[in-house]
Amino acid sequence: MFKYEKILNYPIEIKNKDLKMAKLIATQLGGYAGELGAALRYFSQKFEMPDDEGKALLNDIATEELGHVEMISSILNGLMKDASLKELEEAGLAGYYVEHGKGIYPVSATNIPFDALTFAVTGDPIADLEEDLAAEEKARVNYEHIIDYVKTDDLLAPLLFLRQREIVHYNRFKELLDRYKKELK
Numbered sequence: 001m002f003k004y005e006k007i008l009n010y011p012i013e014i015k016n017k018d019l020k021m022a023k024l025i026a027t028q029l030g031g032y033a034g035e036l037g038a039a040l041r042y043f044s045q046k047f048e049m050p051d052d053e054g055k056a057l058l059n060d061i062a063t064e065e066l067g068h069v070e071m072i073s074s075i076l077n078g079l080m081k082d083a084s085l086k087e088l089e090e091a092g093l094a095g096y097y098v099e100h101g102k103g104i105y106p107v108s109a110t111n112i113p114f115d116a117l118t119f120a121v122t123g124d125p126i127a128d129l130e131e132d133l134a135a136e137e138k139a140r141v142n143y144e145h146i147i148d149y150v151k152t153d154d155l156l157a158p159l160l161f162l163r164q165r166e167i168v169h170y171n172r173f174k175e176l177l178d179r180y181k182k183e184l185k
């Protein structure tokens with residue numbers, strides 16, 4: 001069903017560690033509006049879409065979101081690479097290190113672990129697509145808030161790419177929702 005290509009959607013080449021940025025960016029992996037939740041939400045919702053176009057759209061976007069999980073994970077790995085215990089502690093990541101080392105684990109910027117309760121699957125295409133629109137907007141806003149703190153182009157470029165993909169997904173979901181509202185009501 002899936003074909004993994006050993007390339008990222010956008011190249012990631014983090015040049016310097018930055019643990020404070022890693023702590024902020026982690027929210028786009030495991031936070032309430034993160035990429036992992038988006039992928040799982042859309043994969044779960046696709047089964048109740050009333051036609052093949054809806055199923056395909058949610059499947060395609062879910063698959064892309066998994067690519068975004070990989071991108072965020074690559075960014076986090078680059079930002080945390082070669083960090084000393086002292087640096088981790090100074091960045092407020094001592095607890096993270098104790099539980100996960102320097103491994104990639106889905107948490108929010110406030111260190112709350114990923115929880116599937118952050119998203120809904122109702123079985124109703126209209127309600128689920130409304131949820132998806134809100135999720136894409138929340139993810140876009142989170143990217144914009146993170147971008148406000150970015151100081152290097154090696155980090156800015158992939159975050160801008162990811163932010164733009166949230167807008168594209170929003171527009172695709174909106175098109176499908178508008179069509180379903182005409183056809184299903």
